[in-house]
Amino acid sequence: MSFLELINSAVLSLRTHKLRVFLTMIGIIIGISSVVVILSIGAGLKAQVNKSTSDVDANTITVNFEPKDERSPSVVNPFDYKDFQKLKNVDGVEKVSKSSNGLENLIGVNQNAVFFDKQTYLNIDKYNNDNLNLMYGKNITKEDSDFKNYVIILTDEHAKALFGNDLKDSIGKGIKVKGEFFKVIGIQNQDSSVLSMTKDYVPGFARDILEDDTSINSIDVKLIQGYDPKNVFKEVKKELEALHPDVKGTYTQGDPNAISKTFEKIISSVTGFIAVVSGISLFVGGIGVMNIMYVSVTERRREIGIRRAIGAKPGAILSQFLIESIFITVIGGIIGIFAGCLIASIAGIFLPFKPVITLSILAGSSATSIIIGIIFGIIPAYRAANLDPIQAIYK
Numbered sequence: 001m002s003f004l005e006l007i008n009s010a011v012l013s014l015r016t017h018k019l020r021v022f023l024t025m026i027g028i029i030i031g032i033s034s035v036v037v038i039l040s041i042g043a044g045l046k047a048q049v050n051k052s053t054s055d056v057d058a059n060t061i062t063v064n065f066e067p068k069d070e071r072s073p074s075v076v077n078p079f080d081y082k083d084f085q086k087l088k089n090v091d092g093v094e095k096v097s098k099s100s101n102g103l104e105n106l107i108g109v110n111q112n113a114v115f116f117d118k119q120t121y122l123n124i125d126k127y128n129n130d131n132l133n134l135m136y137g138k139n140i141t142k143e144d145s146d147f148k149n150y151v152i153i154l155t156d157e158h159a160k161a162l163f164g165n166d167l168k169d170s171i172g173k174g175i176k177v178k179g180e181f182f183k184v185i186g187i188q189n190q191d192s193s194v195l196s197m198t199k200d201y202v203p204g205f206a207r208d209i210l211e212d213d214t215s216i217n218s219i220d221v222k223l224i225q226g227y228d229p230k231n232v233f234k235e236v237k238k239e240l241e242a243l244h245p246d247v248k249g250t251y252t253q254g255d256p257n258a259i260s261k262t263f264e265k266i267i268s269s270v271t272g273f274i275a276v277v278s279g280i281s282l283f284v285g286g287i288g289v290m291n292i293m294y295v296s297v298t299e300r301r302r303e304i305g306i307r308r309a310i311g312a313k314p315g316a317i318l319s320q321f322l323i324e325s326i327f328i329t330v331i332g333g334i335i336g337i338f339a340g341c342l343i344a345s346i347a348g349i350f351l352p353f354k355p356v357i358t359l360s361i362l363a364g365s366s367a368t369s370i371i372i373g374i375i376f377g378i379i380p381a382y383r384a385a386n387l388d389p390i391q392a393i394y395k
Contacts, residue, residue, distance in 0.1 A: 066251075
């Protein structure tokens with residue numbers, strides 16, 4: 001038989017027992033859809049971490065300090081806000097700011113906000129041209145940062161706590177945060193999910209001021225376009241050593257993406273573990289496929305014997321049953337992929353980030369479906385191919 005004839009024969013055989021085949025597919029559908037959902041949520045979380053920790057661009061270097069002795073009191077202040085203005089005079093330096101690690105970017109800065117006799121805690125972060133779901137008002141602009149405008153975008157929940165239910169009327173009012181007065185220019189819709197990461201937003205300079213920790217552990221140095229980062233770092237290091245001669249230790253150039261990479265490794269490990277656990281249902285589904293193929297071989301013993309008697313080779317019998325097994329798992333896998341994508345999309349409505357369906361997830365799920373069909377179908381197919389024709393016909 002040709003390959004197309006084998007496929008046609010397998011399809012006709014499966015159509016004879018539609019309900020039985022579908023029930024067998026359920027384990028594969030559940031397993032594949034579970035893996036797709038878990039992996040897509042993991043990919044989405046990685047993308048969210050990358051977005052949250054991508055404040056430092058390729059034209060920015062991070063300067064860290066490694067103390068000679070961790071217990072030495074001289075390492076307390078290796079940097080000072082007064083250094084920023086001095087470092088701006090270094091050739092190739094455009095801007096100097098306090099460096100924020102990835103965790104700070106994810107969770108923001110917690111500060112108490114006061115409006116007359118009302119107060120609430122805010123979760124403040126700097127505005128990075130995020131696509132906010134504004135209910136009233138406007139976004140923070142570049143001019144707000146350049147002209148040091150103390151403006152803020154509040155979540156609707158925080159605005160209600162300070163101003164009451166008339167959110168539109170809160171635009172233009174001032175609130176006091178850590179001794180500074182901020183003008184409310186926007187109200188954004190608060191995500192109602194438990195895992196919400198929605199924050200209140202201020203210009204970058206204001207976020208640095210609002211941080212509780214006045215000590216600086218590292219700084220970000222933005223370079224003028226065209227300057228070599230290594231050469232600029234050498235000059236910055238010399239200037240810092242001159243400004244802090246009593247501080248014992250070494251200034252080093254750090255990796256701005258170190259925190260992001262650490263988070264990615266953790267997320268990948270956790271996602272992989274959960275995906276493997278979810279994949280147990282694939283094993284159960286595979287056992288179901290093997291079971292139904294054994295039943296099919298038993299029911300079709302006479303058919304197999306007759307085909308062998310009229311000249312069908314064992315390889316053709318094996319191929320037909322193996323194709324049937326693969327058909328069951330592949331169709332189940334396709335349904336599982338679509339179901340997984342649908343569930344992931346629905347989950348994205350309730351999560352503070354969007355699950356990401358990558359090509360590797362789709363390709364991996366498809367390949368897994370085929371492999372399961374081969375692994376769990378090969379033994380029943382081998383048994384069918386090696387049946388004795390005479391015994392198969394008369395028993």
